[in-house]
Amino acid sequence: xxxxxxxxxxxxxxxxxxxxxxxxxxxxxxxxxxxxxxxxxxxxxxxxxxxxxxxxxxxxxxxxxxxxxxxxxxxxxxxxxxxxxxxxxxxxxxxxxxxxxxxxxxxxxxxxxxxxxxxxxxxxxxxxxxxxxxxxxxxxxxxxxxxxxxxxxxxxxxxxxxxxxxxxxxxxxxxxxxxxxxxxxxxxxxxxxxxxxxxxxxxxxxxxxxxxxxxxxxxxxxxxxxxxxxxxxxxxxxxxxxxxxxxxxxxxxxxxxxxxxxxxxxxxxxxxxxxxxxxxxxxxxxxxxxxxxxxxxxxxxxxxxxxxxxxxxxxxxxxxxxxxxxxxxxxxxxxxxxxxxxxxxxxxxxxxxxxxxxxxxxxxxxxxxxxxxxxxxxxxxxxxxxxxxxxxxxxxxxxxxxxxxxxxxxxxxxxxxxxxxxxxxxxxxxxxxxxxxxxxxxxxxxxxxxxxxxxxxxxxxxxxxxxxxx
Numbered sequence: 361x362x363x364x365x366x367x368x369x370x371x372x373x374x375x376x377x378x379x380x381x382x383x384x385x386x387x388x389x390x391x392x393x394x395x396x397x398x399x400x401x402x403x404x405x406x407x408x409x410x411x412x413x414x415x416x417x418x419x420x421x422x423x424x425x426x427x428x429x430x431x432x433x434x435x436x437x438x439x440x441x442x443x444x445x446x447x448x449x450x451x452x453x454x455x456x457x458x459x460x461x462x463x464x465x466x467x468x469x470x471x472x473x474x475x476x477x478x479x480x481x482x483x484x485x486x487x488x489x490x491x492x493x494x495x496x497x498x499x500x501x502x503x504x505x506x507x508x509x510x511x512x513x514x515x516x517x518x519x520x521x522x523x524x525x526x527x528x529x530x531x532x533x534x535x536x537x538x539x540x541x542x543x544x545x546x547x548x549x550x551x552x553x554x555x556x557x558x559x560x561x562x563x564x565x566x567x568x569x570x571x572x573x574x575x576x577x578x579x580x581x582x583x584x585x586x587x588x589x590x591x592x593x594x595x596x597x598x599x600x601x602x603x604x605x606x607x608x609x610x611x612x613x614x615x616x617x618x619x620x621x622x623x624x625x626x627x628x629x630x631x632x633x634x635x636x637x638x639x640x641x642x643x644x645x646x647x648x649x650x651x652x653x654x655x656x657x658x659x660x661x662x663x664x665x666x667x668x669x670x671x672x673x674x675x676x677x678x679x680x681x682x683x684x685x686x687x688x689x690x691x692x693x694x695x696x697x698x699x700x701x702x703x704x705x706x707x708x709x710x711x712x713x714x715x716x717x718x719x720x721x722x723x724x725x726x727x728x729x730x731x732x733x734x735x736x737x738x739x740x741x742x743x744x745x746x747x748x749x750x751x752x753x754x755x756x757x758x759x760x761x762x763x764x765x766x767x768x769x770x771x772x773x774x775x776x777x778x779x780x781x782x783x784x785x786x787x788x789x790x791x792x793x794x795x796x797x798x799x800x801x802x803x804x805x806x807x808x809x810x811x812x813x814x815x816x817x818x819x820x821x822x823x824x825x826x827x828x829x830x
Contacts, residue, residue: 738804
């Protein structure tokens with residue numbers, strides 16, 4: 361593990377006992393105590409570069425105050441423009457921020473854009489309420505009021521997920537502050553249930569990254585190896601990549617669970633990032649609160665099993681970094697300047713790459729996804745329905761295998777980062793995934809397969825493990 365990874369792990373592990381301390385605290389202590397811890401973590405890891413987060417917060421708050429009815433688009437433009445400036449500091453001869461500052465800035469960008477959207481929704485709802493009469497019911501998930509500057513700062517610097525996620529809305533944050541009977545919300549048992557695979561994933565990460573170091577791909581000697589060995593190498597690299605993030609995101613979720621953060625009754629049908637999708641009245645007594653069944657789906661950031669074993673590329677995206685995927689779908693995909701699913705996906709992936717950074721490898725990897733989505737949709741539409749049950753099971757096994765190889769291939773760009781290193785590796789395996797995707801797309805078009813923009817999203821296929829059971 362690198363020193364940077366050790367620091368991240370330390371912050372994540374410290375967040376768990378801190379969460380238990382805050383869980384039963386009152387709203388004031390939760391708000392300011394959590395903000396103080398988060399600001400302390402930021403100052404410790406970022407030092408003077410903490411100023412970047414302060415400037416971003418103040419700029420967003422000013423936009424919200426000036427144009428509350430159109431602040432979402434303004435906040436998106438402001439925060440993403442500041443990201444560009446932030447990434448270009450080295451080119452301008454200014455001090456380059458630490459990787460920890462970058463992590464804080466990434467999560468802060470999501471939170472502030474979401475906050476602006478929530479404020480805009482509140483103003484639009486108030487206008488509709490005035491037009492319809494004041495007897496109209498407030499919508500699900502609306503804010504009670506526009507947050508003040510101090511409230512915006514406390515949300516922005518809340519220690520929960522400050523460097524690794526999960527992302528959460530201001531409404532989710534308020535619900536945590538105002539939990540009526542926090543002692544009745546279970547924490548220890550769901551934490552242990554969530555945490556148990558993390559040590560195994562950590563060991564697998566250490567083993568795989570030691571046996572198959574990424575740096576080997578940057579050496580000239582690597583390209584003298586046989587083609588099968590070069591093709592295989594991307595499999596353990598992506599495996600180590602997944603194990604690393606599985607550990608980080610499970611630990612981050614455990615920090616939320618310890619604090620009771622993101623806990624809602626199961627009846628509210630909460631979604632990752634979004635929060636409750638159904639109105640669920642708060643319990644009126646500790647006994648009634650204790651009788652409810654709760655979940656932490658709102659802060660669920662990774663579904664390890666389905667990430668590995670879902671069949672389609674499209675499904676795999678849903679189970680990875682789930683709260684950020686919701687943010688991208690809600691604030692980027694829905695506002696894309698086109699109605700085509702593939703082009704909206706390309707727009708979303710382009711902005712996702714920009715959010716991650718300016719390294720060419722991000723763009724090469726993320727912009728390969730729309731090609732894979734189009735290819736699998738066209739070919740599946742043209743051929744899978746013509747097969748019998750046994751043929752469809754075989755199809756799904758092959759589809760799953762190719763989906764994993766596509767993600768292996770795209771991961772290489774994400775971790776190699778540079779244009780030269782990424783293209784050198786992809787060229788050494790003859791751009792195989794791009795070639796297969798173009799072949800599948802062409803075959804699907806020739807056979808008359810429908811694209812995803814012209815059909816409803818199909819139900820998720822059973823995972824390979826389920827197929828095995830059948």
